[in-house]
Amino acid sequence: MLRGFRRRAVSADRPALPRQDPGEAGHALRSPSRLHAFNRYEIKYLVDARTAGELREEIEGLLDRDRYSGDAGYGVWSVYYDTRRLRFYWEKIEGLKFRRKLRVRHYGDRFAVTPDTPVHVEIKQRVNRVTQKRRVRLPYRDALLLCDGRELVEHEPSERGFLEEVLDLVCRLDLRATAMTGYQRHAYVGRGADVGLRVTFDQRVRGRDRDFHLAADAENRLIVPAGKTIVEVKANERVPYWLTDLTAKRNLQVIRVSKYCQSVEAYGLAPRSIFHIPGHDLDPLYGPRPAPRPDSHPDFDLNHGRASALTAPPEA
Numbered sequence: 001m002l003r004g005f006r007r008r009a010v011s012a013d014r015p016a017l018p019r020q021d022p023g024e025a026g027h028a029l030r031s032p033s034r035l036h037a038f039n040r041y042e043i044k045y046l047v048d049a050r051t052a053g054e055l056r057e058e059i060e061g062l063l064d065r066d067r068y069s070g071d072a073g074y075g076v077w078s079v080y081y082d083t084r085r086l087r088f089y090w091e092k093i094e095g096l097k098f099r100r101k102l103r104v105r106h107y108g109d110r111f112a113v114t115p116d117t118p119v120h121v122e123i124k125q126r127v128n129r130v131t132q133k134r135r136v137r138l139p140y141r142d143a144l145l146l147c148d149g150r151e152l153v154e155h156e157p158s159e160r161g162f163l164e165e166v167l168d169l170v171c172r173l174d175l176r177a178t179a180m181t182g183y184q185r186h187a188y189v190g191r192g193a194d195v196g197l198r199v200t201f202d203q204r205v206r207g208r209d210r211d212f213h214l215a216a217d218a219e220n221r222l223i224v225p226a227g228k229t230i231v232e233v234k235a236n237e238r239v240p241y242w243l244t245d246l247t248a249k250r251n252l253q254v255i256r257v258s259k260y261c262q263s264v265e266a267y268g269l270a271p272r273s274i275f276h277i278p279g280h281d282l283d284p285l286y287g288p289r290p291a292p293r294p295d296s297h298p299d300f301d302l303n304h305g306r307a308s309a310l311t312a313p314p315e316a
Contacts, residue, residue, distance in 0.1 A: 045230070
């Protein structure tokens with residue numbers, strides 16, 4: 001499949017990228033290369049700003065603040081790739097037991113992004129109830145060359161398999177940048193018996209459907225109501241009892257939400273599904289449109305199969 005694509009030689013003099021990884025610091029399956037992998041369960045809640053503040057106050061004494069969070073948190077910006085007919089979007093909506101998506105992600109100030117800025121090229125996939133994420137850190141220019149230019153970039157030997165998988169996806173499915181999301185994140189990590197636990201609070205969740213360069217001075221739209229926060233609990237094996245007690249005390253309900261799907265629906269690229277978070281962008285006359293039948297969209301493959309909507313844990 002990849003035989004016809006141009007390959008760039010590995011350069012022995014290639015400068016090392018900074019070893020900063022604010023998104024998952026301390027929770028990667030470490031390897032000598034820039035290639036990281038994660039396997040975990042993820043649960044999401046949608047809460048108002050007041051509840052989010054109360055939760056953060058309570059867990060401050062039980063978890064460590066992510067070293068990159070600070071008082072203001074940090075920005076997370078992602079460009080998602082999909083087919084013309086939104087195959088990855090529909091796989092999520094239909095709740096397929098195996099589904100995946102490709103994205104380029106940057107942590108920090110997007111306006112400071114240059115061709116040399118380290119970003120992550122990620123394949124995030126769901127296998128039954130387990131979320132798996134594999135990614136490699138590349139200079140932004142190489143990430144664009146790989147995902148937009150469809151060219152295999154300079155790499156370390158251990159990264160070759162993953163990069164070829166990304167290139168195969170992009171070329172075989174004719175993927176292109178489809179939607180962008182951005183938000184401000186406050187993150188906490190477990191200690192002691194809770195090592196591997198991660199809790200994040202995502203606020204000011206925005207998106208856009210064009211001008212996909214990370215540093216573009218383009219307009220973003222809120223895709224989740226301004227007063228709402230998405231709380232994610234991410235655990236390798238189990239969620240500690242004290243955390244489930246905190247959520248139960250506030251009667252928080254697990255939700256199934258995807259920021260990518262929110263962005264797609266907010267910009268009218270697909271009808272609003274039953275999982276769409278209502279709010280600012282609802283048409284006051286008609287409200288949200290009902291989700292179409294799962295087998296009605298053009299990319300649906302009867303041989304692939306589909307599963308009913310999952311209740312927990314949902315996918316990021």
